[in-house]
Amino acid sequence: MALQIQKADLAVSAGTVTQFPIDRLPQIVFSGRSNVGKSSLINALLGRKSLARVSGEPGKTITINFYKIDGSLYFVDLPGYGFAKRAAKDQAVWSSLTDRFFTQNHQLDRLALVLQLIDMKVGPTQDDRLMLDFLIRTGLPFAVVATKSDKLNSTGRAASLKGLGEDPSIPAGTPIIPFSALKREGTEEVWKLIFEKTGLG
Numbered sequence: 020m021a022l023q024i025q026k027a028d029l030a031v032s033a034g035t036v037t038q039f040p041i042d043r044l045p046q047i048v049f050s051g052r053s054n055v056g057k058s059s060l061i062n063a064l065l066g067r068k069s070l071a072r073v074s075g076e077p078g079k080t081i082t083i084n085f086y087k088i089d090g091s092l093y094f095v096d097l098p099g100y101g102f103a104k105r106a107a108k109d110q111a112v113w114s115s116l117t118d119r120f121f122t123q124n125h126q127l128d129r130l131a132l133v134l135q136l137i138d139m140k141v142g143p144t145q146d147d148r149l150m151l152d153f154l155i156r157t158g159l160p161f162a163v164v165a166t167k168s169d170k171l172n173s174t175g176r177a178a179s180l181k182g183l184g185e186d187p188s189i190p191a192g193t194p195i196i197p198f199s200a201l202k203r204e205g206t207e208e209v210w211k212l213i214f215e216k217t218g219l220g
């Protein structure tokens with residue numbers, strides 16, 4: 020598959036587990052707190068302005084949106100976490116739907132890559148750390164996308180990348196990709212990783 024996407028549509032906006040797609044296509048999952056830029060990353064990767072709804076209000080995406088890309092793979096836009104009411108247990112960080120996506124999903128073996136988005140200026144939040152810890156424990160393949168890189172100057176950017184590289188919640192060797200939807204930085208690097216993990220490309 021070339022970087023030029025022929026076809027990308029919202030295949031299903033799932034509110035329950037039974038609506039998750041059951042074909043065996045590989046899935047790329049976009050995870051991160053509300054407002055971190057998940058939908059914007061999806062649009063940038065696809066070269067579309069507004070396929071994935073970019074929220075004016077944080078926490079607006081409450082369904083799990085599956086975008087089918089060239090009949091070959093899914094992009095899975097998860098609801099953002101961090102705005103839900105929280106209980107002590109870490110699972111309460113996510114919506115129960117997100118929880119079921121990771122625990123009751125018959126396509127879990129099709130998750131080729133989880134892109135864990137972290138705001139490059141804010142750095143990892145406590146919820147991000149819980150998510151990273153979950154990903155490590157489950158053994159799902161993941162990479163970090165450091166979003167909104169345009170908000171930092173070169174000094175801030177270097178400091179942020181160094182911080183992420185040394186963060187105890189991010190295992191050594193985890194790819195960390197600086198990204199800006201505004202400046203279109205990082206799309207090629209993310210696509211390269213997607214191709215690597217899916218065997219497509």
Ligand SMILES: Nc1nc2c(ncn2[C@@H]2O[C@H](COP(=O)(O)OP(=O)(O)OP(=O)(O)O)[C@@H](O)[C@H]2O)c(=O)[nH]1
Nearest residue numbers: 053054055056057058059073074078080099199200
């Ligand atoms: N400066 C800057 N702003 C961005 C960038 N990416 C996204 N934003 C802004 O951040 C806000 C949230 O972006 P979304 O893509 O909707 O974030 P999301 O993670 O999908 O949010 P939820 O669906 O609520 O979980 C919007 O106002 C975007 O315009 C970026 O690269 N740079």
Ligand SMILES: [Mg+2]
Nearest residue numbers: 057058072080
């Ligand atoms: Mg969104």
